[in-house]
Amino acid sequence: MAGKKDYVNSVVSGNREQIEYHIKQILGLLGEDVEREGLLETPARVTRMYEEVFSGYEVDPREVLGVTFDEQHEELVIVKDIVYYSHCEHHMAPFFGKAHIGYIPSGKIAGLSKLARLVDAITQRLQVQERVTSQIADIMEEVLQPHGVMVVVEGEHMCMCARGIKKTGSTTVTSAVRGEFRTSAALRSEFLSLLKQ
Ligand SMILES: Nc1nc2c(ncn2[C@@H]2O[C@H](COP(=O)(O)OP(=O)(O)OP(=O)(O)O)[C@@H](O)[C@H]2O)c(=O)[nH]1
Numbered sequence: 005m006a007g008k009k010d011y012v013n014s015v016v017s018g019n020r021e022q023i024e025y026h027i028k029q030i031l032g033l034l035g036e037d038v039e040r041e042g043l044l045e046t047p048a049r050v051t052r053m054y055e056e057v058f059s060g061y062e063v064d065p066r067e068v069l070g071v072t073f074d075e076q077h078e079e080l081v082i083v084k085d086i087v088y089y090s091h092c093e094h095h096m097a098p099f100f101g102k103a104h105i106g107y108i109p110s111g112k113i114a115g116l117s118k119l120a121r122l123v124d125a126i127t128q129r130l131q132v133q134e135r136v137t138s139q140i141a142d143i144m145e146e147v148l149q150p151h152g153v154m155v156v157v158e159g160e161h162m163c164m165c166a167r168g169i170k171k172t173g174s175t176t177v178t179s180a181v182r183g184e185f186r187t188s189a190a191l192r193s194e195f196l197s198l199l200k201q
């Protein structure tokens with residue numbers, strides 16, 4: 005089982021001055037005049053942006069799901085179209101899209117907003133889309149111990165649009181299944197057909 009420190013590390017807020025310093029260095033290395041008016045505040049702004057877009061490092065995603073209710077609803081629950089913004093760990097370029105989570109509770113249901121908070125805690129870090137998908141499924145399984153979980157994530161990667169292969173509009177779809185979703189094709193197709201509605 006992953007420990008708390010596998011998910012939590014307060015690097016950005018603990019290293020603001022250093023990050024600002026290095027952003028300023030990079031601007032200089034790009035040939036910019038770091039003292040011109042438009043750039044004076046940029047290192048501090050970029051650091052504040054990092055604090056925001058990498059705020060997931062400050063959160064243990066399992067604690068986000070900590071508020072649960074005892075409820076004997078043992079049927080499919082889906083929260084779909086959860087918008088997320090993340091950054092790929094290869095280029096530090098944004099990727100973003102929607103996550104869809106379905107699960108079959110086994111005595112414990114989660115507050116609906118907590119599923120969206122879980123997606124934020126997992127995506128607001130350097131990531132790859134596959135790991136986003138499997139971590140959401142793993143944490144749902146670990147905390148709620150449901151009969152099954154299925155997660156589908158759609159993403160558009162800026163490192164494939166704004167640079168490199170430059171394929172604007174291509175979408176990556178990843179899925180992860182746990183528990184009864186692994187063995188039941190009918191459950192998987194029920195989930196997928198409800199996503200289309
Ligand atoms: N599987 C996966 N790959 C990703 C993700 N985000 C970015 N990548 C890929 O990471 C790969 C890094 O490949 P490299 O060859 O090391 O880097 P590169 O020379 O910049 O590659 P190109 O993007 O092909 O120009 C690229 O193929 C990206 O498309 C992700 O979430 N999942």
Ligand SMILES: [Zn+2]
Nearest residue numbers: 092094095163
């Ligand atoms: Zn990338």
